[in-house]
Amino acid sequence: MESDEKIGWHTNIKKWGYELGFVAIGFTSAESVKGLAQVLEARRDLDLATPFEEKEIELRIDPQVGWQDCQTVVVLAYPLPDTAPPQEAEGILARSAVGEDYHCVLRQSINQLIDTMVSNGWTGTPRWQVDIGPLVERAFAIRAGIGWIGRNQQLIIPGYGSFVALALLLLDQEIPVDCPSLDQCGACQRCVEACPAHILGKEPFAAKHCVSYLTQSKEILTDEEYRRLGLRIFGCDTCQEVCPHNQQRMENELAASAPFPLRRGVDLLETLNLTKGEFQRRFQVTAAGWRGKAVLQRNAFLALQNIRDPRLRLWLADHKEDQSVPPIIVPYLRSF
Ligand code: B12
Ligand code: SF4
Ligand code: SF4
Structure with a gap:
């Protein structure tokens, strides 16, 4: 060429x-x-x-x-x-x-x-x-x-x-390349301070402790790990939300939240009670679907526990009685 x-x-x-x-x-x-x-x-x-x-x-x-x-x-x-x-x-x-x-x-x-x-x-x-x-x-x-x-x-x-x-x-052809661009973080530390897992600013990046990973992992989370999840059901955007370079977008989202058909919020109890059909309709078509339904239900359970939602006690009473607690949630019942 x-x-x-x-x-x-x-x-x-x-x-x-x-x-x-x-x-x-x-x-x-x-x-x-x-x-x-x-x-x-x-x-x-x-x-x-x-x-x-x-x-x-x-x-x-x-x-x-x-x-x-x-x-x-x-x-x-x-x-x-x-x-x-x-x-x-x-x-x-x-x-x-x-x-x-x-x-x-x-x-x-x-x-x-x-x-x-x-x-x-x-x-x-x-x-x-x-x-x-x-x-x-x-x-x-x-x-x-x-x-x-x-x-x-x-x-x-x-x-x-x-x-x-x-x-x-x-x-498979050699095409002219572009030049790398410059780092623009400067002295900013906002993401380091905001990270719930306290893993930023250290090398190498502790990917296995990142909350985004924890929301996707099927391993049993420790008490400390599951508290870090807060209300997160899939992924973690915290270190991006605090970044000055994303503020314009965040403002646009806040100002115009009503017209957006896509919502980041989900009802916790509905997610905990997710049926196979609802999972297929609501989640399988998204990038939150690849780990399956159970991991989303576990995260909803932990989020309800993290905010001490009274609906969780009622849910537990029903599901313990008829032994229908999903297996992925059973290890966390020790806290009750
Ligand atoms: C495994 C993985 C994860 C893991 C580990 C993440 C991690 N930081 O390593 C987990 C599950 C935690 C994760 C989480 C997320 N992920 Co992810 N993830 C990946 C995946 C599949 C591989 C990443 C990887 O190889 N990590 C190894 C490290 C070493 O590489 P890296 O962090 O990607 O990049 C580093 C190196 O490139 C290094 N580097 C670059 N050049 C050089 C040169 C030298 C000499 C040196 C020393 C270093 C160096 O700088 C980078 C930062 O440290 C990529 C897709 C892909 N195939 O690349 C997506 C990807 C990185 N993820 C992505 C996203 C969106 C996320 C989340 C934001 C999702 C969410 N909202 O929860 C979070 C963010 C977490 C975070 N702070 O990084 C996007 C990133 C978009 C972006 N703007 O950067 C990607 C590219 C997927 C995609 N195709 O869009 N992810
Ligand atoms: S995705 Fe969340 S836990 Fe992971 S580095 Fe960013 S703020 Fe920390
Ligand atoms: S918040 Fe954004 S600009 Fe500030 S240090 Fe983190 S990545 Fe860099």
């Missing part, structure tokens, strides 16, 4: 991506991410990595280990939809867990982007990943210059914020 043609693809892939709704797009090479293997090894050796991560470190840092023809990594950020904030005493869902599952939304948009590339003469065979895939997406995102990694560990896009989902498009 001639150099003019390569520049043309760089420009056009960005143009088509923005037309499809992506808010930031950047290009980087398929080189391995230097220095990241040591971080991943330290997380693994200290037992801080989550079981959701690929075990093979080389596959996570080097695109050519998974696909030897890979030459370029395009990083794309898609906005998470605006949502209405939860009301008092409601369970809280993270923004990434509300609305149509972002994995499906991004998959469709990337396939549309690839179709457009092919219809304009792209002859390669692009591959892609959205979240589920070995490559560490944020490492490529900073190298592709779409943002910086905040103290909250999030990829923050200058002028937009961090409430985005990321995707990687892998190409």
Whole structure:
């Protein structure tokens, strides 16, 4: 491919991506991410990595280990939809867990982007990943210059914020790359101070203690861990909500909460009593569905306990009597 043609693809892939709704797009090479293997090894050796991560470190840092023809990594950020904030005493869902599952939304948009590339003469065979895939997406995102990694560990896009989902498009052609962008956290410590698990500002990141992980883990949570959940039913947005770079979006959500069809709040007792049919209708279509119904019910139970909701005593009386307490909740009955 001639150099003019390569520049043309760089420009056009960005143009088509923005037309499809992506808010930031950047290009980087398929080189391995230097220095990241040591971080991943330290997380693994200290037992801080989550079981959701690929075990093979080389596959996570080097695109050519998974696909030897890979030459370029395009990083794309898609906005998470605006949502209405939860009301008092409601369970809280993270923004990434509300609305149509972002994995499906991004998959469709990337396939549309690839179709457009092919219809304009792209002859390669692009591959892609959205979240589920070995490559560490944020490492490529900073190298592709779409943002910086905040103290909250999030990829923050200058002028937009961090409430985005990321995707990687892998190409078997060499396309010009973008420059990394500058860190804009400065002296700010808001996320470090707000984190309920007190894990920010320390290296390596203790992913297994992160409340987002705890809401998704099926292991039995300690008393200290489950208290940290507060009212959270799936995920944790606290370190992003306090970030100055997300305040504009937060204000927009607060000011216009009524028109948003998507709500982050859920009724705790309804979630605890979730039937299979309700789970399929309300949660399975979202990114909160992948861990199943029981983990959401457990989190609703713990949230009711955390706010000492009197409805929990009645629920327990009924369900203990007919022995219908879901097995995932049984270990927590010791507190009653
Ligand atoms: C496993 C996982 C988790 C785990 C562990 C998270 C973690 N911080 O490691 C848990 C379950 C806790 C989790 C939680 C969340 N996650 Co998550 N998660 C992932 C997943 C699948 C892998 C992450 C991973 O590899 N971690 C290992 C560490 C080392 O990598 P990292 O934190 O992603 O990135 C670091 C390195 O890249 C490092 N780095 C980059 N370059 C270099 C170079 C050198 C030399 C060094 C030393 C370091 C370095 O800087 C980054 C920050 O430390 C990715 C998708 C993917 N395939 O990448 C999504 C992903 C990171 N998660 C995402 C989201 C949205 C979340 C939550 C916000 C969801 C929620 N609301 O609850 C929280 C945020 C928690 C947090 N503060 O990070 C988004 C991030 C979007 C964004 N704007 O950054 C991703 C990219 C999914 C997606 N496709 O959109 N997640
Ligand atoms: S997601 Fe929650 S627990 Fe995890 S680092 Fe951010 S504030 Fe802390
Ligand atoms: S809250 Fe402050 S320190 Fe944390 S990520 Fe945002 S700007 Fe950086």
